[in-house]
Amino acid sequence: MRNLLRTLIVGVFAFVALCSLSACSSGSSTEAASSTTSTQPVGATPAPFPTSARYMADMEADGKKMTIGISVDGDEIAAYACNGIDDEAWFFGNQADGAIDITSKFHDALTASFNGTDITGDLTMNGTKYAFSAASVSDPAGMYTAELDGVRASWIVRPDGSVTGVQFNGGISGRDFEQAELQQLNAAQFQAQVRNKRILQQADQSVSLQNGTLISKINGRNVTGKVVTGTTRFA
Structure with a gap:
């Protein structure tokens, strides 16, 4: 009888030890799986652009306001930024895998990427850098x-129908600069001798839109403006 009792007691202890070992093993496995899941990297690759789309943003930096519009058609990009008073920049080029990196004719810079919903990036004009979405x-x-x-x-x-625009009247020293001449100018010289020689003013604010065209005036005379697409190009 005593031997039987001893055997039962030993069996009970062995069963308890086995259950404890199993529980510990199960807990370690769950914790490891949780740790692996929480360290998965988040992708930061730009998303592909829609086939054709337009984007717009208002921004401000150093007390200066700027507005940008971006049109995308396939791989081609056209973008326009202006302050509605006396500064503007046109950008023409291509996007690559949802990323934009274009320098304008007047050394302004546009770098941005598409996140699947908005275009986010930076616009640098006349020494001021604007962040936008x-x-x-x-x-x-x-x-x-x-x-x-x-x-x-x-x-x-x-x-909402509100308008921001600039009128370009020419005035770049009466002639176009050759590329070789431009390369000899540092940033300050380029600003003074080329970029800031443009004659700019606020564009006429009385506009109406009819079937994809804009009706307004240039120097008091009626004009019809065309919508800018990603394929729009001019000098």
Whole structure:
């Protein structure tokens, strides 16, 4: 009887030890799985652009306001930024895998990427760097431009119908600079001798939109502006 009792007691202790070991093993496995899941990297690769789309943003830096519009058609990009008073920049180029890196004719810089919803990036104009997040917009919102007798007016029309635009009247020393000449100028010289020689003013604010065209005026004369797409190009 005593031997039987001893055997039962030993069996009970062995069973308890086995259960404890199993529980510990199960807990370690769960913790390891949780740790692996929490350390998965988050992808930062730009998303592919839609086939055709428009984006827009208002921004401010150092007390200066700027508005940008971006049109995408396939791989081609056209972007326009202006302050609605006396500064503007046009960007023409291509996007690659959802990323944009374009320098304008007047040494302004646009770098951005598409996150699947908005275009986020930086715009550098006349020494000021603006950060922006441009949301998609639909007709009739977008960028429009018109020319008359060598004068070009450009407008960014927001979804609420408000307008920001600048008129370019020429005035770059009366001639175009050769590329070799430009390369000899440092940043300060380029700003003074080329970029800031442009004659710019606020574009006419009385605009109306009709079937994808913009009706306005340049120097008091009626003009019809066309919407800017990703394939728009001019000198």
